[in-house]
Amino acid sequence: MSDLFHSPAAPTAGSHLIERLNQAQRQAVEAVDGPVLVLAGAGTGKTRVLTVRLAYIMAQGKAAPGQILAVTFTNRAAREMSERIAGLIGRPTEGMWLGTFHAIGARILRRHAELVGLRSNFTIIDTDDQLRLMKQIIEANQIDEKRWPGRALTSIISRWKDKGWTPDQVPAEEIGDFAHGKGVELYKQYQHRLTELNAADFGDLLLLNLRLFLEHPDILASYHQRFRYLLVDEYQDTNVAQYLWLRLLAQGSRNICCVGDDDQSIYGWRGAEVGNILRFEQDFPGAVVVRLERNYRSTAHILGAASGLIANNQGRLGKTLFTEPVEGEMGEPVKIQGVWDEAEEARTVGETIEDLQRNDHVLNEMAILVRAGYQTRAFEERLITIGVPYRVVGGLRFYERQEIRDACAYLRLIRQGDDDLAFQRIVNTPKRGLGNKSLQTLYTIARGRGQSLLTASEDIVTTDELPPQRRAGLRRFIEDIARWRAEASRLPPSELAEIVLDESGYTGMWMADKSVQAPGRLENLKELVRAMAEFESMEEFLDHVSLVMDVETGPGDDMANIMTLHSAKGLEFDTVFLPGWEEGVFPNQRSVEESGHAGLEEERRLAYVGLTRARKRAIVLHAANRTVHGQWQSNIPSRFVDELPEDHTERAEAAGYGFVQDEGALWQIAMNRPQRGDRQSNYHKVIEARSQRFGDGEEVFIPVGRGNDVPAIGSRVFHQKFGYGMVKSIDGSKLDITFDKAGQKKVMADFVKLA
DNA sequence: CGTATATATCTTTTT
């Protein structure tokens, strides 16, 4: 094995690698030179092809690890690929450029930062900082932030960056009406500030790479020299900027292999262009196109259901996935189950999990895949109640937590005094008596002099521009920073962090905090210090924080998985639960509203991705009612439910839910299961109703109208602060209440309860 | 300045 890379390229080298591949897979591996497009359906052994291909290239002596560039979309995919290649070649993948677009972009950018106006220790800012900066720019331009929210502009600019547009390149018709067409001007200012701050946002990592390559052909040429073989995973999810980046790099060797599946393109909202796949053959004439259609993952029923569903999409490249049925086994049909509300949905899933457990199925092989994050809660609560261990994959990630970001801001500021965003984040955390007013003053002075906040502060503490008390707080802060900076060079990152967290009073702040979350935050801070021990330099660590975001998951305890459909891509499980298949939830209402037909098709692809995660069992659920934003909402089953071919599905018997029928003042539940195709006529909108149990145990559902209860005029109510009172008049959701003790007050209906 | 209370807005999905 050790002479793997140095042995002369015998024609048979690496043949052991491809022995167990099917014909199409083998073709994808053996087409080593020139452009290759692999259209890989779900479960067709894509990762296997990818990894074997790389191992094969090396085994043939075509390239050393350092001459291979392999790009993935997610860190998880990168990690997995790295591990599997290591397994194949029997050694770590050292030297190989393997990572996400952004991670590799950052790596390249650090080497040549000066050429695009940055220093090599530039900061990669997160969405928090991005927003903070944007708000300042909007304010500086005297634009009403209420009307033109910074968040909106941030995402507009991100989309522009996805397209590869610098401020000058945004086409006139795309400028939009943000702040009456000032969007581009604000974009320009935003970039200007980023340069001043020696910072780059996510989009810049690629955009600045493009600029670097275009303005400095010699540098591009050096990467042509370096990268002999390019490999791209999830090609259907690349945006234009990534596409341009790849095209530039591939100009050298033309040995580029892209793997993708148009049916699994689910990142259109983030600028992904399926068109990149369709365009491949034009961009790379003579490209070999290989289709992987033999599915090794799912049962015939699951595959049939998924194929039937995705067939409703127009504009596909068209693949027909097939399995070779094992002795005519179809497996279990996809189960479709209607439930009353999300609580019952969670209960149903919980029971099925327990059933499976009793039959020796492991939790690791079960996954609940939801459309949006807010859906996880009901399942978490239920699984806790019945004592089933679970993990939420994705969710709010470790490095996105407030305390972690604060801690990192300290470290950033120590490393780079120009980091105003970090400065602003923590200068008064914990409290140093520097409120809004002081910060405003400070900011104005600093900007006026063109200095960073920290530099300006050093001056300001010697003048009387701030009142003495504030000055003292600020002095303490900058002295702390200066001291830590002096220590930074001779301490390993984790020790420095420990000292900073302690001496700054940050840890103390959380220890004094009595809220329920405080202990967890302290725990996270400890975890942070522990995680830092793995890193040699602060540099390395902070890059990890901004680019990798998640923390290595611990050893594989047996736990059920809960995650969004998006984060499920690339994974597979024996059993997959697909709850929330209701119009409005899935397909997601906003998605359809904003992107129309294209949005709907992307939702359908998401459904397809969900189904094809399942090896043996898929259970689709839809609830008649659920709370969204704390308000009850009634939904009809998703059109996707109807699109599942009948001969691959089975309706589960469900108990205890049905329709609401008018019966005078009360609304009662009438038992009736929704029938296939009944969406419109039979399963019409269920009137919002709330379950209430009476003394004798009988449960009835009381309609509450759209939204929450609004107490009637004259009713007695209770308010947290004002106590008991009586409603005098109602104006929309505002109530005029005469309280027994506090007198007359205007209060939002949400703040009172019926007494 | 800091705190508490009132209101608004929010939920897509992620590097």
Next chain:
DNA sequence: GATATATACG
């Protein structure tokens, strides 16, 4: 229901 922002008060 949870969280960011605005306002009022101490």
